[in-house]
Amino acid sequence: MLIKIVPNPSIRGALVDFISNTKVMQDNGLKTAIIDADSILFAICVDKKQDDYQIAQYGAQTERTLNDVIEEFNTYFLKILMDSGCLQYVAFLTAGSHRYSFYPEYKANRKKLDKPRFLKELTAYAIETLGFCRVDGYEADDLVNMCKEQLGDNTLIVHTDKDLDQIPGNHYNYKKPEFYDVSEDTAQLNLWTQVITGDSIDNIKGIPGKGSAFAAKVFKQDEPYRNLVLLSYILEFGEYKGIEEFTKNYKLIKLLGLGNSGLFFQTSLVEDKLDLEANLNL
Numbered sequence: 001m002l003i004k005i006v007p008n009p010s011i012r013g014a015l016v017d018f019i020s021n022t023k024v025m026q027d028n029g030l031k032t033a034i035i036d037a038d039s040i041l042f043a044i045c046v047d048k049k050q051d052d053y054q055i056a057q058y059g060a061q062t063e064r065t066l067n068d069v070i071e072e073f074n075t076y077f078l079k080i081l082m083d084s085g086c087l088q089y090v091a092f093l094t095a096g097s098h099r100y101s102f103y104p105e106y107k108a109n110r111k112k113l114d115k116p117r118f119l120k121e122l123t124a125y126a127i128e129t130l131g132f133c134r135v136d137g138y139e140a141d142d143l144v145n146m147c148k149e150q151l152g153d154n155t156l157i158v159h160t161d162k163d164l165d166q167i168p169g170n171h172y173n174y175k176k177p178e179f180y181d182v183s184e185d186t187a188q189l190n191l192w193t194q195v196i197t198g199d200s201i202d203n204i205k206g207i208p209g210k211g212s213a214f215a216a217k218v219f220k221q222d223e224p225y226r227n228l229v230l231l232s233y234i235l236e237f238g239e240y241k242g243i244e245e246f247t248k249n250y251k252l253i254k255l256l257g258l259g260n261s262g263l264f265f266q267t268s269l270v271e272d273k274l275d276l277e278a279n280l281n282l
Contacts, residue, residue: 045116
């Protein structure tokens with residue numbers, strides 16, 4: 001199965017013109033923006049709270065049409081790209097997860113939440129018109145990590161998700177907005193801290209009652225992070241249960257790498273085109 005993605009040339013043209021003629025936040029013109037796009041689509045589709053003045057000025061969010069949503073999305077996404085300073089991008093969306101196979105309660109706290117209006121339609125638009133990519137069984141942040149492994153350092157990871165701070169490299173948080181670098185050691189520290197603390201958003205428990213302050217104290221010891229976290233689990237749960245919980249939570253927290261996935265990403269840095277090829281050996 002071959003998936004070939006070419007971003008909308010009008011978006012690219014606007015980017016080239018803007019970055020060529022404007023002092024951007026950071027010059028990343030030769031870098032590829034690798035984007036976790038789930039939160040972008042959700043943020044646009046969800047109806048925002050408004051007061052009477054905002055409704056009178058801009059219209060009620062609950063009365064938006066699909067065209068309104070698409071226009072708002074185009075404006076927001078283009079601004080993110082412009083602020084990133086990158087001329088080429090790869091954007092990923094979630095389409096399932098392997099994590100449910102061994103932990104059915106994964107993200108169980110989200111199951112009762114209604115999906116916002118137009119999310120399905122906007123997803124289709126982003127894929128068909130702007131070249132966003134999703135692969136069955138993979139979450140967006142896993143695909144971001146795989147793509148970063150393939151493309152290397154000449155990339156900028158664009159996101160708002162702390163899970164992606166376990167990836168070493170250049171990052172851009174478009175909400176703050178903030179550029180920052182994550183070193184190899186800091187990436188490992190972020191990963192193992194989260195294995196201790198868990199992730200309440202994704203319903204990952206971690207070690208009960210242990211937060212980032214506990215993790216920081218643990219990591220002051222001169223031992224590999226993995227060994228220190230495993231020992232903390234054993235002290236909390238006992239040997240057998242501790243190893244079991246440690247293994248489960250590590251697999252939940254750790255982003256998938258390329259490994260034997262069969263995925264292959266390739267970008268072309270020519271001026272007017274970006275290709276992403278995902279070669280799936282199914």
